[in-house]
Amino acid sequence: MKKTSFKQKLSVILSFVLIAVIALTMFGCNSDTANDTTTTQAPVESTEAAKPTSLGEGAVQFSFSVTHKDGTVADFVINTDKKIVGEALQELGVIAGDMGDYGLYVKSVDGETLDYDTDGMYWAFYDNGAYAAKGVDQTEIVAGIKYEFKAEK
Numbered sequence: 001m002k003k004t005s006f007k008q009k010l011s012v013i014l015s016f017v018l019i020a021v022i023a024l025t026m027f028g029c030n031s032d033t034a035n036d037t038t039t040t041q042a043p044v045e046s047t048e049a050a051k052p053t054s055l056g057e058g059a060v061q062f063s064f065s066v067t068h069k070d071g072t073v074a075d076f077v078i079n080t081d082k083k084i085v086g087e088a089l090q091e092l093g094v095i096a097g098d099m100g101d102y103g104l105y106v107k108s109v110d111g112e113t114l115d116y117d118t119d120g121m122y123w124a125f126y127d128n129g130a131y132a133a134k135g136v137d138q139t140e141i142v143a144g145i146k147y148e149f150k151a152e153k
Helices: 002-026 085-091
Strands: 053-055 060-067 073-080 095-100 103-109 122-127 146-152
Touching: 060 085, 073 085, 085 095, 103 122, 103 146
Parallel strands: 053 073, 060 146
Antiparallel strands: 060 073, 095 103, 122 146
8 A cells, every 4th residue: 555655646746847847848947048138129110101202393293213223112202393204303313314216215213323235134114003105205294193213124
């Protein structure tokens, strides 16, 4: 009978030891985390979106964005008295290029120059998210339309 009593006591003690080991493992009470003095903070998300840069002066206003070769995007609000998108952007120095048989061939946008002959990249012109039907030098400014240039290969 004493053997059963000893086995029962041993069983209870081993159960407590097992529970203690599990608890210590779950709560991370080991020497590595007890001495850890670093703190981890969740990234703070801004409630404000980045405000677009406002350029120019004039009665007509339109949204314009540039997607650079590295994927960064610059947003602008263009203010002008011009009626053609290309004229407004050239006047403000946002775009530059050469006149060709098909109109203005844009080589530089927002200070970044692309050369198709060298890197195989060019500036694609979009209105309202779709590839524009006309060149930037032939596109009339329409209220509510967002115009874009994207570096493409």
